[in-house]
Amino acid sequence: MTKQSDSPGFGGVPLPKLGPNEDFSLEAARKRLGETFEPIPTPELPPADPDLDRAVAELRRLREATAALAHSEVELGDIADRLAEVADLLEPRVPSPSKRLETMWTGAGTRRSNPVAGPENPLAPPVQFYGCDDGSVRAEVTLGPVYQGPPGCVHGGVSALIIDHMMGFANHWGGRFGMTAHYEIDYRSPTPLLEPLSLRAWVQEGEGRKTWTHATIHAGERLCVEARGLFLEASVPVPGQPGTESMLGDGG
Numbered sequence: 001m002t003k004q005s006d007s008p009g010f011g012g013v014p015l016p017k018l019g020p021n022e023d024f025s026l027e028a029a030r031k032r033l034g035e036t037f038e039p040i041p042t043p044e045l046p047p048a049d050p051d052l053d054r055a056v057a058e059l060r061r062l063r064e065a066t067a068a069l070a071h072s073e074v075e076l077g078d079i080a081d082r083l084a085e086v087a088d089l090l091e092p093r094v095p096s097p098s099k100r101l102e103t104m105w106t107g108a109g110t111r112r113s114n115p116v117a118g119p120e121n122p123l124a125p126p127v128q129f130y131g132c133d134d135g136s137v138r139a140e141v142t143l144g145p146v147y148q149g150p151p152g153c154v155h156g157g158v159s160a161l162i163i164d165h166m167m168g169f170a171n172h173w174g175g176r177f178g179m180t181a182h183y184e185i186d187y188r189s190p191t192p193l194l195e196p197l198s199l200r201a202w203v204q205e206g207e208g209r210k211t212w213t214h215a216t217i218h219a220g221e222r223l224c225v226e227a228r229g230l231f232l233e234a235s236v237p238v239p240g241q242p243g244t245e246s247m248l249g250d251g252g
């Protein structure tokens with residue numbers, strides 16, 4: 001993977017070369033993390049169950065539709081009863097929370113169930129990230145009214161959620177890992193709903209356990225949000241796998 005310094009970066013400033021003190025190569029990352037590290041982000045993770053993906057996709061349609069129902073002419077009594085029927089059917093069959101957490105940590109880890117990119121998570125838009133040769137990760141997403149904060153705009157906390165996840169993904173792509181210790185965000189201009197947003201994140205610097213990562217959200221050419229985060233390598237116990245610890249701190 002080529003790291004280069006000529007891509008547009010944070011606030012339009014060119015991306016600097018990655019940290020002088022660390023080996024960011026994929027080979028170095030593989031060496032550190034062995035078999036558990038698959039450095040190529042796979043946009044299309046194989047579904048554990050295609051019907052699950054389909055069910056969640058239908059839930060997303062419902063989510064967008066119900067968010068628009070207030071003050072509408074739609075007769076909702078019957079709809080609420082029918083939705084309750086489906087929920088009643090499902091709830092008794094759902095595994096216990098601890099079992100569910102274990103399941104989330106098999107196979108693709110939480111990549112399929114996390115709240116930003118997980119196709120199995122109805123909360124997730126979902127955003128699909130791609131790793132780029134310049135060391136950044138990018139995505140495009142259009143967010144609907146369920147993510148609204150100010151009128152017609154994306155909620156700042158939703159932008160923060162996406163950015164935190166995106167910076168974690170950029171760390172992976174750069175062969176770095178860690179829990180978010182600190183991040184700061186500047187909201188430079190309103191982030192519109194219902195318009196394509198370009199997301200971008202990249203590792204700015206890494207030294208020892210610390211990784212500094214940057215991210216931006218643009219609407220067209222307009223910068224909406226920019227952020228800087230500090231990530232600290234840490235070990236986290238993996239649910240259902242006693243004695244196993246993840247260095248990813250993320251669900252990857």
Ligand SMILES: CCCCCCCCCCCCCCCC(=O)SCCNC(=O)CCNC(=O)[C@H](O)C(C)(C)COP(=O)(O)OP(=O)(O)OC[C@H]1O[C@@H](n2cnc3c(N)ncnc32)[C@H](O)[C@@H]1OP(=O)(O)O
Pocket residue numbers: 038039040041042111164165166167168169172173178179180181182230232233234249250251252
């Ligand atoms: C297939 C391939 C593609 C992969 C595809 C999957 C990708 C998938 C990506 C998913 C990405 C998800 C990304 C979600 C990211 C979260 O959501 S993580 C969850 C939120 N974060 C947390 O819960 C962390 C909670 N905090 C902690 O656990 C601990 O504070 C930490 C962060 C582990 C640090 O604790 P510690 O190791 O005891 O740190 P400590 O020794 O006190 O400090 C170490 C150094 O850091 C500094 N430091 C510590 N905290 C701070 C701070 N807050 N501010 C500044 N400096 C600090 C200290 O000053 C110290 O500096 P030095 O003196 O060494 O210079």
